[in-house]
Amino acid sequence: MNKKSFINQKNIAYILIAPIVVIFLIFMVYPILRSLYLSFFELVSGSYEFVGLKNYAALFKDEIFYKSLFNTCIYLIVQVPVMIGGALLIAVAIEQKFIKGKAFFRTTIFLPSVTALVAYALVFKVLLNGDHGLINYVIELFGGKGINWFYEEWPARFAIIISITWRWLGYNMIILLAGIQSIPNELMEAADIDGATFWDKLFYITIPMVKQIILFCTITSTIGTLQLFDEPFILTEGGPNYATITMGQYLYNNGFRYLKFGYASAIGYVMTVIIALLSVFQFKATKEKE
Amino acid sequence: MKKVGRIFGYIVLAIGAFLSLFPFYFMFVSGTNTNAQILSVPPKLTIGTELVKNFAILSGKIDLLQSTWNTLFISVVYTVLALLLFSAAGYALAKFEFKGKKIIYGFVMGSMMIPSLVMYVPLFEMMIKLNLTDSYWAVILPLLANAFGIFLMRQNMLAFPTALMEAGRIDGVGEIGIFFKIVLPNIKPALGALVIYMFTSMWNNFMWPLIILGSEDKYTLPIALAMLDGNPTNKNYAVILLATAVATLPILIIFLIFQKQFVAGVMGGAVKE
Numbered sequence: 306m307n308k309k310s311f312i313n314q315k316n317i318a319y320i321l322i323a324p325i326v327v328i329f330l331i332f333m334v335y336p337i338l339r340s341l342y343l344s345f346f347e348l349v350s351g352s353y354e355f356v357g358l359k360n361y362a363a364l365f366k367d368e369i370f371y372k373s374l375f376n377t378c379i380y381l382i383v384q385v386p387v388m389i390g391g392a393l394l395i396a397v398a399i400e401q402k403f404i405k406g407k408a409f410f411r412t413t414i415f416l417p418s419v420t421a422l423v424a425y426a427l428v429f430k431v432l433l434n435g436d437h438g439l440i441n442y443v444i445e446l447f448g449g450k451g452i453n454w455f456y457e458e459w460p461a462r463f464a465i466i467i468s469i470t471w472r473w474l475g476y477n478m479i480i481l482l483a484g485i486q487s488i489p490n491e492l493m494e495a496a497d498i499d500g501a502t503f504w505d506k507l508f509y510i511t512i513p514m515v516k517q518i519i520l521f522c523t524i525t526s527t528i529g530t531l532q533l534f535d536e537p538f539i540l541t542e543g544g545p546n547y548a549t550i551t552m553g554q555y556l557y558n559n560g561f562r563y564l565k566f567g568y569a570s571a572i573g574y575v576m577t578v579i580i581a582l583l584s585v586f587q588f589k590a591t592k593e594k595e
Numbered sequence: 596m597k598k599v600g601r602i603f604g605y606i607v608l609a610i611g612a613f614l615s616l617f618p619f620y621f622m623f624v625s626g627t628n629t630n631a632q633i634l635s636v637p638p639k640l641t642i643g644t645e646l647v648k649n650f651a652i653l654s655g656k657i658d659l660l661q662s663t664w665n666t667l668f669i670s671v672v673y674t675v676l677a678l679l680l681f682s683a684a685g686y687a688l689a690k691f692e693f694k695g696k697k698i699i700y701g702f703v704m705g706s707m708m709i710p711s712l713v714m715y716v717p718l719f720e721m722m723i724k725l726n727l728t729d730s731y732w733a734v735i736l737p738l739l740a741n742a743f744g745i746f747l748m749r750q751n752m753l754a755f756p757t758a759l760m761e762a763g764r765i766d767g768v769g770e771i772g773i774f775f776k777i778v779l780p781n782i783k784p785a786l787g788a789l790v791i792y793m794f795t796s797m798w799n800n801f802m803w804p805l806i807i808l809g810s811e812d813k814y815t816l817p818i819a820l821a822m823l824d825g826n827p828t829n830k831n832y833a834v835i836l837l838a839t840a841v842a843t844l845p846i847l848i849i850f851l852i853f854q855k856q857f858v859a860g861v862m863g864g865a866v867k868e
Contacts (some may be wrong), residue, residue, distance in 0.1 A: 325745065340713050415857075421820075421846070423799075427824055503600060531710065561714065570713070572665045577710060
C-alpha cells in the first residue's frame with residue numbers, strides 16, 4: 306500500500322534523527338573531547354605544547370579558583386534553598402481555594418524570568434547603587450544603615466543572590482505549581498475531613514507529592530548556579546577582590562581574556578565533574594528517603 | 596484562625612507581585628528621567644519628560660536599530676531551525692524503534708548536565724578555523740545542540756496517537772507527509788511552547804555571542820547593553836535603563852500574548868513524565 310519511495314517506515318527515523326546527530330557530533334561531542342585534550346596542553350606563542358597534568362596541578366593551587374569555588378558554594382547554599390522555599394510558598398499560596406486573581410499573581414511573579422539576564426542585572430545595578438540606590442534609601446527609611454553593595458565582599462555576594470532570586474523564583478514557582486495541581490483533589494478533601502491543618506497538608510501531602518519536582522528544580526538550579534556568568538559580569542565584574550567571581554567567569558577570563566585555552570579547559574572539566582557529582586548526590590539523597 | 600491564614604496568603608502574594616513588578620516599573624520610568632533624577636535620593640519614580648532627549652543620546656552611543664535587527668535575525672533563524680530539527684528528532688525518538696536510539700537519547704539527556712562553558716574554547720577555535728567568527732552563523736549553529744528542546748519535543752510526541760500515523764499510511768501518505776501533514780499540525784501547542792522557549796533563550800543569550808561576535812555592527816542587544824554599561828565615561832543611567840527597556844519590551848509583549856506557550860515550555864521538562 307505504501308508508495309514505492311526511497312523513504313519508508315524503516316528508514317524514516319534515521320532520516321529524521323540524522324541532522325541532529327550530526328549537529329551534536331560537531332558542536333557537542335567534538336568540543337567535549339577536544340576540551341579534555343586541550344586541558345593537557347598549554348598555548349605557547351601560537352602553538353600547543355603538551356604539559357601533562359600541569360594545568361590541573363596549577364588549578365588546585367590557584368587561590369582565585371578556590372575563591373570562585375567558594376563563592377559558587379555560597380550562592381548554592383544560600384540562594385537555591387531560599388529560592389525554592391520561596392517558590393514553594395508562593396505556589397502553595399496561589400493554589401489555596403480562597404485566593405482570587407490566581408492568574409494575575411501567577412503572571413506577575415513569573416514575569417521576571419522572561420527578562421534578559423544582562424537587562425535585569427543592569428536594573429539591579431542601579432537599584433543597589435551604594436550612594437544613590439533606591440534599596441539603600443528604603444533601608445535608611447526604616448532606620449537601617451545603607452549598605453555599600455558592590456564594594457564590600459559579603460554585601461556584593463548578597464547583591465548577586467538577591468538579583469538571581471528575583472530573576473528565577475517565579476520560574477521555579479511555575480514548575481512547582483504544575484506539580485501541586487497534579488495532586489489528586491481527593492487527597493486534600495480526605496485530609497480536610499480528617500481535620501488536617503494547613504501545615505499538616507503542606508508537610509504530609511503537598512511536599513511529599515511534589516518531591517520529584519522539588520528535586521528537578523534543585524538540580525536545574527544547581528547546574529544553573531554553577532554556570533553563573535552574566536550577573537556577576539554585569540553587577541560586580543567578579544569583585545571586590547574576587548569576592549563574587551564565579552567559576553564560569555574565571556573560565557571566561559582565562560580562556561577569552563588571557564587566551565589560556567588549556568587552563569580554561571581544565572577549569573571546564575573540573576566544573577563538569579562537580580556538576581555530575583552534585584547531581585548524583587542530590588538524586589541519591591532523595592532516593593534514600595523513600 | 597482561618598481569617599488570619601487568608602490575610603497571610605494575600606500578603607505573601609501581594610509582596611511577591613509587587614517585588615516582581617517594581618523593577619520593571621523602575622526601568623521604564625527611569626528612561627524618561629535624567630541621570631541626575633535617577634541618582635537623587637530618593638530617585639524620581641514618576642514619568643518624566645526626557646524620553647526623546649535620552650533616545651537622542653542613546654542613538655549617539657550605540658546603534659540600537661542594528662543591534663535589534665541582529666538579535667531579531669539570529670533569534671528567528673535559530674528558532675526556525677530548532678523547530679524543524681528538534682521536532683524531527685523528537686518524533687523519531689518517541690515514535691520509532693531504531694538502532695542506536697538508546698545511545699542517542701541517553702547522550703542527549705546526559706548532555707544537559709555538561710556546562711556549555713566547557714565547549715566554548717573548542718567552539719571558538721573551530722569558528723576561527725572555519726573563518727566564521729563575528730558571523731551570525733557562529734552564534735546560531737553551536738546552540739542548536741540543545742538537549743532541552745529535543746526532550747520537550749519527545750515528551751510531547753509520546754502521547755501522539757500511533758493510530759493517526761497508521762491511518763495516514765493506509766491512505767498512502769508518505770512518511771515525510773505523515774510528519775509534516777499529520778504529526779506537526781496536531782502538536783501545535785507543543786510547537787508553540789518550543790518556539791517561545793527557543794526565541795527567548797536566544798534573544799536573551801549573552802555569553803556565547805559575547806565571545807564570538809567582535810565588531811559593533813554585529814552586536815546583539817545584550818552585548819550592546821553590556822558595552823553601554825561598561826563604558827565608564829559619562830555614565831548615564833537614564834540612557835542605560837532606556838536601552839534596557841527597549842531590549843526588554845519585545846519579550847514582554849511576546850510573553851503577554853503567548854503566556855500559555857511560555858508556561859508550557861517551562862513546565863514541559865518537569866511534568867509530562
